[in-house]
Amino acid sequence: MESDKEEYSESHIKYGKFVEVLNLTFFVIFSLEILFQFLGLGTVQYFSSHVNKIEFSAHLTRTVDVAMYFCTIYKAEELVSSLSSGDFLLGLKWVLLIRVVRIYVFMTGWLPKFLSMVEKQVEAELMRNYEVGKGYLVSLDKVMRFLSHVTIYENVYSTVKTEIEAERKKVAKVLSIIQKEHPPIAITVKTRHAIRLVTNSIADCISDLKEDGILDLNESAAISESLEKVKDDLREMPM
Numbered sequence: 643m644e645s646d647k648e649e650y651s652e653s654h655i656k657y658g659k660f661v662e663v664l665n666l667t668f669f670v671i672f673s674l675e676i677l678f679q680f681l682g683l684g685t686v687q688y689f690s691s692h693v694n695k696i697e698f699s700a701h702l703t704r705t706v707d708v709a710m711y712f713c714t715i716y717k718a719e720e721l722v723s724s725l726s727s728g729d730f731l732l733g734l735k736w737v738l739l740i741r742v743v744r745i746y747v748f749m750t751g752w753l754p755k756f757l758s759m760v761e762k763q764v765e766a767e768l769m770r771n772y773e774v775g776k777g778y779l780v781s782l783d784k785v786m787r788f789l790s791h792v793t794i795y796e797n798v799y800s801t802v803k804t805e806i807e808a809e810r811k812k813v814a815k816v817l818s819i820i821q822k823e824h825p826p827i828a829i830t831v832k833t834r835h836a837i838r839l840v841t842n843s844i845a846d847c848i849s850d851l852k853e854d855g856i857l858d859l860n861e862s863a864a865i866s867e868s869l870e871k872v873k874d875d876l877r878e879m880p881m
Contacts, residue, residue, distance in 0.1 A: 662711065669708050672701055768820055769827050775817045776831060782810050837876050841869055 676698065679688055688694050786806055793799040821828040848865055851857045857865070 665704075665711075666708065669704055672704070676701055765824065765827065768824055769831060772817060772820050772827050772831050773834075775813050775820075776835070778813055779810060779817070782806050782813075834876060837872070841872055841876070844869055 679694070689698070786803065789799060789802060789806075793802065845866070848857065848862055848869070852859075852862045
């Protein structure tokens with residue numbers, strides 16, 4: 643013990659003792675955990691998992707480590723720092739790093755949820771891009787329809803028409819890729835557009851009936867409220 647005190651400072655010795663106390667605490671916790679797993683799962687089902695086999699092997703190693711540490715305490719008649727342990731005990735402590743396989747259990751439960759969350763975000767972004775692209779194509783078609791009416795110079799008309807057609811092909815290509823790789827996105831967007839078209843037509847019809855006096859204020863308000871609810875549901879429509 644004197645040689646240890648010469649080799650390590652007092653703070654290092656205290657730190658080593660603290661580490662050993664933590665080691666004993668975790669030994670008790672893991673012992674209880676394995677006991678409860680044995681009682682809950684049974685021996686056969688417990689050892690059917692390769693992770694549990696590694697866990698149990700690591701715990702046996704820890705048991706040897708703790709037993710040898712208690713022998714060291716008995717001989718030294720005081721709480722010994724982990725820095726004072728022999729090479730064999732330090733080697734056992736390094737072997738215990740095999741318990742890092744517990745991360746595998748965490749990853750198998752967490753990774754699918756994480757990938758599902760990422761997939762939903764990607765699909766939502768693709769849906770927004772698909773809707774923007776469809777709207778952009780509609781706007782390009784409208785520009786093409788009225789281009790001849792607003793342009794009096796043939797060279798300007800040809801240049802703008804060429805640019806619009808090139809842009810239209812580019813956007814249509816991207817949309818076709820999205821539709822091919824993610825068919826539900828195209829179906830959902832088309833469904834949304836169809837429902838939106840119907841709701842807008844109903845809203846216009848309500849306004850016309852209200853102006854003609856066929857619907858009174860209460861009836862038109864009730865129908866408009868129901869229509870707004872449909873629009874809200876449409877905005878929150880999932881994939």
